[in-house]
């Protein structure tokens with residue numbers, strides 16, 4: 001069943017779990033994520049990132065996401081991830097997305113707040129929820145081998161953040177990028193500013209920066225969990241906290257972030273790169289002698305297992321052999 005963020009995140013926060021948000025740029029990924037959520041009987045979020053268009057064209061992927069969400073036996077939110085301009089965000093809303101993120105985190109606070117306030121007025125009239133970002137999760141260029149532009153999978157946080165981000169930030173990407181000198185104190189979300197932002201805008205969910213990075217970490221990240229506690233204490237009760245860049249963060253820190261108040265977790269890099277590595281190894285084993293539809297099936301099964309593991313983790317369930 002198709003729902004917006006509000007319905008699933010308030011329930012999640014009350015029960016101290018987080019809902020997984022996965023980018024679904026193709027039919028196999030959509031099918032894998034829905035199947036994983038249905039097996040766990042937990043809500044899930046299908047996300048489409050503007051930076052993945054192309055190759056995943058909004059008008060083509062949206063009907064597939066929405067159809068699958070409506071047919072699902074669990075609540076599913078269809079969400080725009082890192083929308084970068086009004087036109088694109090409006091197109092997503094017109095197509096039936098139940099939630100949109102408008103990422104203006106690289107703009108000054110007042111500009112970010114004014115635009116999000118305007119969007120909330122329009123979106124809320126249509127029962128569409130809004131996510132914004134405060135602080136700065138920067139982006140790195142797509143790896144040389146990848147053809148998909150930077151998004152949850154390839155963006156990076158400031159290299160100075162906890163000294164843990166994978167690569168130096170770059171302005172070459174189409175995602176928001178911090179100047180190389182950006183210090184954690186500048187990039188991390190300020191709890192009082194977050195509270196003011198939520199009050200000014202009426203935003204439903206806020207991505208906060210506390211040490212996570214998009215993409216792959218070179219060193220294990222160390223998250224500022226106390227900052228999440230502080231943000232939760234300051235923030236209006238109806239505004240939910242979102243964590244991006246969960247791939248590569250250890251389970252204990254993910255659980256600690258949820259306990260501190262995170263109720264939506266964006267996860268993509270691990271599932272996407274993990275799947276590529278899995279397919280590479282399967283194709284190597286059989287000398288490439290595999291039908292293309294079997295490759296798709298193999299990918300689907302891998303992504304379902306991986307998504308299910310993460311959905312269980314976010315829900316506080318024990319790992320199990322899947």
Ligand SMILES: [Zn+2]
Pocket residue numbers: 082151152214244245266
């Ligand atoms: Zn993100």
